[in-house]
Amino acid sequence: MSTAADRLATEGYGPENLPYASFSPTGGEHRLGVRLGDRAIDVAALAAAVEGLDDAARSAASAPDLDALLAAGHGTWTALRSWLVEVVTTDGLDEAVAASSYPVEGISLHMPFTVADYVDYYASEHHASNVGKIFRPDQAPLLPNWKHLPVGYHGRAGTVIPSGQDFPRPKGLRPEPSGIPSFGPSRRLDIEAELGFVLGGAAAAGEVSLERAAAEHLFGVVLFNDWSARDIQAYEYVPLGPYLGKSFASSISLWVVPWEALEAARVAPPAREHALARYLDDEGRDPWGLDVTLGVSVDGHTITHPPVSTMYWTAPQMVAHMSVNGAGLRPGDFFGSGTVSGPEADQRGSFLELSWGGQEAFALPDGTEMTFLQDGQTVTLTGTAPGPGGSVIDLGECTATILPAT
Known part of the structure; x- marks a missing residue:
């Protein structure tokens, strides 16, 4: 058994970080992602494969960028991050994480949120x-x-x-x-x-x-x-x-x-x-x-x-x-x-x-x-x-x- 963090993490991009981005794979739609090592995890795809998110967090995770998560407020973004950390550090979920991710060098990044003021x-x-x-x-x-x-x-x-x-x-x-x-x-x-x-x-x-x-x-x-x-x-x-x-x-x-x-x-x-x-x-x-x-x-x-x-x-x-x-x-x-x-x-x-x-x-x-x-x-x-x-x-x-x- 192994964790996704054991398998994928690199210095600077381990489970301690998990930064967010709006990304698209080649020819694909924009989606909300989280970086672990040299992989961009499709958060919505991971949420479909692994249980544990409430409806608010699942909805925000399905958005193409951070706008919905920012609007949902601190309780929702804290719950989503806690779930992500748990998933990538739990034995036996590494295959689900890998299957929901893309190599960073093969994706396009976009504005991660809409700037208000x-x-x-x-x-x-x-x-x-x-x-x-x-x-x-x-x-x-x-x-x-x-x-x-x-x-x-x-x-x-x-x-x-x-x-x-x-x-x-x-x-x-x-x-x-x-x-x-x-x-x-x-x-x-x-x-x-x-x-x-x-x-x-x-x-x-x-x-x-x-x-x-x-x-x-x-x-x-x-x-x-x-x-x-x-x-x-x-x-x-x-x-x-x-x-x-x-x-x-x-x-x-x-x-x-x-x-x-x-x-x-x-x-x-x-x-x-x-x-x-x-x-x-x-x-x-x-x-x-x-x-x-x-x-x-x-x-x-x-x-x-x-x-x-x-x-x-x-x-x-x-x-x-x-x-x-x-x-x-x-x-x-x-x-x-x-x-x-x-x-x-x-x-x-x-x-x-x-x-x-x-x-x-x-x-x-x-x-x-x-x-x-x-x-x-x-x-x-x-x-x-x-x-x-x-x-x-x-x-x-x-x-x-x-x-x-x-």
Whole structure:
């Protein structure tokens, strides 16, 4: 006798992880899948072969993506995950799992959920401080509000795109030394290496507490590259914030790691410098910093490893902040952490920081020097977190290639 986990699991994709995706086999329809090793399990097919799911979980498992599961709420997605873990770790069910699965290399992945609202935050102190030093060298790096609330903005949900979808260099008005802007392709196209958070359940009246955010609404995480046209953004953002410089594309990875899979990756966030407002105050509560390490590569060359554990603001705090004014939550709401950077030069999560505002070219391992992205370059984000018992949680990859402007 053996279990499916014994037979199929690989490092990063064991029963501790079981990330979700929307996938289709060659010529087949979209279906909800879970990854175990190098296999994508058709959840509906497995539910037809193995008993144990209630009607709500069985219905959600039969959907082509995560939308139904996110709408069903925390009780249903917890029941489905518990059943999946039990099935893949129970002796004698390995044949049923194998028969319900497909090789990962032979499937197509699709957007795993429909993005409802999208919010982007600015939660990394090292990133925010670096940006302040670059743009405001004669002032304090952080503005007075930064350590009192998680700064964010409401972005464009319609241009959150799947990993692997390439896009043209964006165009807009660019600042010029004369003071008269020029229109054309961005000259300072950048990445933002982030962690993205997928929300489920509904809170129509808002005001979601830290405890409810973690226990009821945070469904899972993805890798997130919130591409940024720095020159377009610099000209347009005063006084209302970024628009065309940010709204052209934001890429997400396609395997959604369940929130429960990150239990072993929880760490305390950095010490708070100021007492926080009651709705944000996490002192004495269970910590929700995350020990996730990102990797950024350009054309296959790794250039930086931003550590999510250094982020000042946590995911539950960001949920509490986005809803404290009465703004409701909907299934499929999504938010990004903002660029993740650490204290070291090789932990910076944007080219803006790596090149220090374009003033200092940095070198790829093959000797290529660059400041911002060039047409034809491919950027890939990866990420890992510790799992229980010394295991590893792999977050997959988020990738895209920059095409010439139209």
